[in-house]
Amino acid sequence: MMLRWLRSIIGWTEERSGAVAFVAPIMTHRVPRDAKWWYVFGSATLMFFSIQLVSGVLLATLYAPSAADAYQSLIYIDNQVPLGWMLRAIHGWSSNAMVLMVVVHMSQVFLHASFKYPRELTWMVGVLLLFCTLALAFTGQIMRWDQDAYWGLGIGASIVDRVPVIGNTLRGILLGGPYIGGATLSRFFALHVFVLPGITIALVGLHLALILKGGISEMPKPGMVVDPATYRKGYEERVHRTGVPFWPDAAQRDMVFCGLALIVLIGLAAFYGPFGPNGNPDPSNIDANPRPDSAFLWIFAALALLPPQIETFLLLAAPPVIVLFMLAIPLLSNRGERAPTRRPLAVIASLAVAVALVSLTWLGVSSSWSPVMTAWTATPAPVSLVKRLTPLQMQGALVLQYQQCRNCHAIDGAGGERGPDLVDVGSRLSWDQLVRQVQQGGGNMPAYGKTLSSAETVAVVAFLQQCRVDGQPAASIPGALERARTSDLAPVATPSASE
Amino acid sequence: MMRAACLLAGVALIAACGEVPLNKAGRDDAAAAVPPTWSALYATHCAGCHGADGTLGPARPMRDAAYLATVPRNRLIEVVAAGQGVLMPALAQSKGGAVPDADLVRLVDGMLAEWGKSGKALAVAWSGPLGDASRGATTYATFCQTCHGAADGRTPGTRGSVSDPNYLRLVSDQALRSAILFGRADLGGTCNGPYPGQATNRALRADEVSDVVAFLAARRPSIGRKP
Numbered sequence: 001m002m003l004r005w006l007r008s009i010i011g012w013t014e015e016r017s018g019a020v021a022f023v024a025p026i027m028t029h030r031v032p033r034d035a036k037w038w039y040v041f042g043s044a045t046l047m048f049f050s051i052q053l054v055s056g057v058l059l060a061t062l063y064a065p066s067a068a069d070a071y072q073s074l075i076y077i078d079n080q081v082p083l084g085w086m087l088r089a090i091h092g093w094s095s096n097a098m099v100l101m102v103v104v105h106m107s108q109v110f111l112h113a114s115f116k117y118p119r120e121l122t123w124m125v126g127v128l129l130l131f132c133t134l135a136l137a138f139t140g141q142i143m144r145w146d147q148d149a150y151w152g153l154g155i156g157a158s159i160v161d162r163v164p165v166i167g168n169t170l171r172g173i174l175l176g177g178p179y180i181g182g183a184t185l186s187r188f189f190a191l192h193v194f195v196l197p198g199i200t201i202a203l204v205g206l207h208l209a210l211i212l213k214g215g216i217s218e219m220p221k222p223g224m225v226v227d228p229a230t231y232r233k234g235y236e237e238r239v240h241r242t243g244v245p246f247w248p249d250a251a252q253r254d255m256v257f258c259g260l261a262l263i264v265l266i267g268l269a270a271f272y273g274p275f276g277p278n279g280n281p282d283p284s285n286i287d288a289n290p291r292p293d294s295a296f297l298w299i300f301a302a303l304a305l306l307p308p309q310i311e312t313f314l315l316l317a318a319p320p321v322i323v324l325f326m327l328a329i330p331l332l333s334n335r336g337e338r339a340p341t342r343r344p345l346a347v348i349a350s351l352a353v354a355v356a357l358v359s360l361t362w363l364g365v366s367s368s369w370s371p372v373m374t375a376w377t378a379t380p381a382p383v384s385l386v387k388r389l390t391p392l393q394m395q396g397a398l399v400l401q402y403q404q405c406r407n408c409h410a411i412d413g414a415g416g417e418r419g420p421d422l423v424d425v426g427s428r429l430s431w432d433q434l435v436r437q438v439q440q441g442g443g444n445m446p447a448y449g450k451t452l453s454s455a456e457t458v459a460v461v462a463f464l465q466q467c468r469v470d471g472q473p474a475a476s477i478p479g480a481l482e483r484a485r486t487s488d489l490a491p492v493a494t495p496s497a498s499e
Numbered sequence: 500m501m502r503a504a505c506l507l508a509g510v511a512l513i514a515a516c517g518e519v520p521l522n523k524a525g526r527d528d529a530a531a532a533v534p535p536t537w538s539a540l541y542a543t544h545c546a547g548c549h550g551a552d553g554t555l556g557p558a559r560p561m562r563d564a565a566y567l568a569t570v571p572r573n574r575l576i577e578v579v580a581a582g583q584g585v586l587m588p589a590l591a592q593s594k595g596g597a598v599p600d601a602d603l604v605r606l607v608d609g610m611l612a613e614w615g616k617s618g619k620a621l622a623v624a625w626s627g628p629l630g631d632a633s634r635g636a637t638t639y640a641t642f643c644q645t646c647h648g649a650a651d652g653r654t655p656g657t658r659g660s661v662s663d664p665n666y667l668r669l670v671s672d673q674a675l676r677s678a679i680l681f682g683r684a685d686l687g688g689t690c691n692g693p694y695p696g697q698a699t700n701r702a703l704r705a706d707e708v709s710d711v712v713a714f715l716a717a718r719r720p721s722i723g724r725k726p
Contacts, residue, residue, distance in 0.1 A: 081522070084522065375547070376547055377544045378544070380548075380551045381547075381557050383555045386550075386686075387555070387686060389659070391658075391660065391663075391666050392663050392665060395665075397557035398586040402548075455666075455668035459669055
C-alpha cells in the first residue's frame with residue numbers, strides 16, 4: 001500500500017518534471033572500462049566543494065561579518081556553539097583538501113594529456129576552477145580576521161599598489177578604502193560567500209556538462225594518438241563496444257574514495273581542530289608571527305626570496321603569464337600522443353613544478369628568513385665553545401644572547417638562519433672587521449653601534465673571535481695594526497705584521 | 500571493499516563522537532589545565548645563557564647546589580622577575596618580560612627542589628658590603644693572580660682576566676662576589692679554594708671576599724651604565 005502510494009507520487013512528479021528521464025541517461029552514460037582509480041580525484045574535489053557549501057552556509061548563520069565583531073564571533077563559534085569548533089574545523093580542513101584534490105586532479109589530467117581534443121574547453125574551465133578554489137581559500141583566510149588575515153591583506157594590497165598608474169586605485173577597490181578596515185571585511189565577505197561560490201557553481205556545472213559532452217578520457221596508451229579528424233568517432237565506437245555504465249560501475253570507486261577521504265577529513269578536523277583565529281588583527285602587536293594557510297605557503301616563500309631588483313616585475317608579470325599559459329596548454333598541443341612515456345617533456349615539467357611547489361612550501365613552513373624569536377633564551381651557546389672562554393668572552397656570549405643575535409644567527413646549526421652561522425666567524429672576520437660589522441651592520445643586519453656600550457662591543461667581538469672550528473687560526477690582515485688575540489687590553493701589532 | 504569502507508567510516512564516526520567535546524574550550528581544557536613544568540620554563544627562558552642542563556652556559560650555572568642553598572628563595576625570584584646587572588633580563592610579565600609571575604615562582608621552586616636539595620649553605624654571607632680595596636689588592640695577588648693574571652694585565656693568567664675594564668663594566672659587584680664564593684665548578688674552576696700554586700690551602704674568609712670585590716670594583720671605569 002505504502003509502496004504503491006510512493007510510486008504514484010513519483011510517477012506524478014516524473015510526468016510533469018521529467019527529472020528521472022533527464023538524470024538517468026547521465027548516470028548510466030557509458031565510460032571507458034579502464035577508467036579506474038586514476039579518475040576519482042575530480043569526484044573527491046566535488047565532494048569537498050559540496051562540504052564547503054553546506055558547512056559554509058551553516059557558518060554564515062553564526063559568523064558576524066563586521067570588523068568589530070568577526071574575531072569575537074569566531075571565538076563564540078568555537079567556545080559557545082555546540083560542536084561549532086568542529087564545524088569550523090571541517091570547513092577549514094575541507095578547504096585545504098579541496099585545493100589539494102584540485103591540484104592532484106589537474107596533475108593527473110595533465111600527465112595523461114586528457115586536455116587534448118576534444119576536451120580543451122574542459123581543461124580551460126578546470127583552470128578557472130583552480131583559481132576560483134584558490135580565491136575561495138584566500139578570502140576564507142580573510143574571514144578569520146586575525147593577524148594572518150591582516151598581514152595577508154597587507155601583502156596583497158602592497159602588491160596591487162605596485163601596478164603602474166592605477167595601483168592606488170586598485171588598492172582602494174581591493175580594500176574598500178586607503179587602509180584595511182570594516183569595508184575590507186565586508187567586500188571580502190561578499191566575495192567569499194556570494195560571488196566566488198556562485199561563479200564556482202556555474203563553472204562546475206559547465207565543467208560537468210563538458211565532461212558529458214566530450215566523454216571521460218580513456219587511459220593513455222603508447223601509440224594511441226589523438227587525431228581531431230578521427231578521434232571522436234573512434235572513441236564512441238570503443239566506449240560503445242567495451243565501455244561500462246557510469247552508475248554503478250565507475251561511481252562505486254568514486255564513492256569508496258570519497259568515503260575514505262571523508263573519514264580522513266573528519267579525523268583531521270577532530271584531532272587538529274579549527275584553524276585560528278591567531279590573535280587580534282592589531283597592527284601594533286609586535287609579537288605577531290603571521291603565516292598564510294598551507295595553500296599559499298609556496299607564494300609566501302617565493303615572495304620572501306625574490307631578488308629585490310626584479311621583485312616588482314615578477315610580482316606583476318608572473319601571475320598573468322602563468323594563468324594564460326595554463327589556459328593555453330590545450331591550444332599549444334591538442335593532438336598526438338597522450339601516454340606519459342611518449343611525453344617526457346611534460347613529465348619532466350610536471351616533476352619540476354611539483355619539486356618547486358613542495359620545496360617552496362617547505363621553505364614557507366621553515367621560513368628561514370624569519371628570526372627564531374625564542375632562540376635568544378632557549379638555544380644554549382655550544383658547550384665546547386663555553387669551555388674555552390675567558391671571563392670577558394663569557395660576557396660576550398651573554399651579550400650575543402641578550403641582544404637576541406641568536407634569533408637570526410645560528411652557532412653550529414642551532415639558532416636562526418636569517419644571518420650566517422657564526423660557528424667559524426672568528427676565522428672569517430678579523431677583530432676590526434667584527435667590530436665594524438657589529439657597530440655598523442651590513443647586508444640585512446642592523447647596526448648595533450648605538451645599542452651596545454663599548455664594553456659590550458669589545459666583549460661580543462672577543463667572543464666572536466673565539467668562534468672558530470678546531471685548528472683554524474683567528475682571521476687577521478697581514479701587516480695591519482690589530483688587537484692581539486690573547487690580550488684584553490690595547491691593540492698591538494699582530495705577529496704577522498712584523499713578519 | 501564497499502562494505503569494509505562503510506564499516507570503517509561507521510567505526511570512525513562512533514569513536515569520534517565518543518571523544519569530541521561540544522565546544523573548543525572543553526577541547527582545550529585538558530591542555531590549558533596543565534601549566535608548563537619548571538623544566539619546560541627553564542628550557543624556554545633560561546637555557547640560552549645558563550646552559551641546557553643548568554651548567555656549562557656562559558652565565559652562572561643554576562645547577563649549583565651550594566648556590567641554591569645559600570641565596571634566599573625570595574632573592575632568586577626577585578632576580579628572575581626583575582633582572583640583574585647588565586645582561587640578566589627581567590622575565591616577569593609585570594616587568595616587561597614574557598613569563599607570568601606564577602610561572603616564575605614555579606620555575607625557582609623547581610630549581611630549588613631538583614638542583615638544590617643536596618646543597619649546604621656557605622658560611623660566608625651571599626651578599627655583603629664592599630671591603631677594603633687596598634687589602635683586596637694583596638688578597639688578589641695571593642689567591643687569584645695565578646689563574647686570572649696580574650691586575651695590571653702584564654702577567655696573563657690561565658683562565659682569563661677578571662680585572663679587564665670591559666669585563667668589570669659588564670658584571671655587578673654582586674656577580675663578582677657570587678663568582679668568588681661559588682666559582683664555576685662545571686668548568687673545573689672554583690674560587691673557594693684550594694688555590695693552585697698557593698701555600699695557603701684554604702677558602703677565602705668573608706672579609707677577604709669583600710676586599711677582593713672592593714678591589715675589582717675600584718678598577719671598574721666610571722663610564723657608561725653601572726652594572
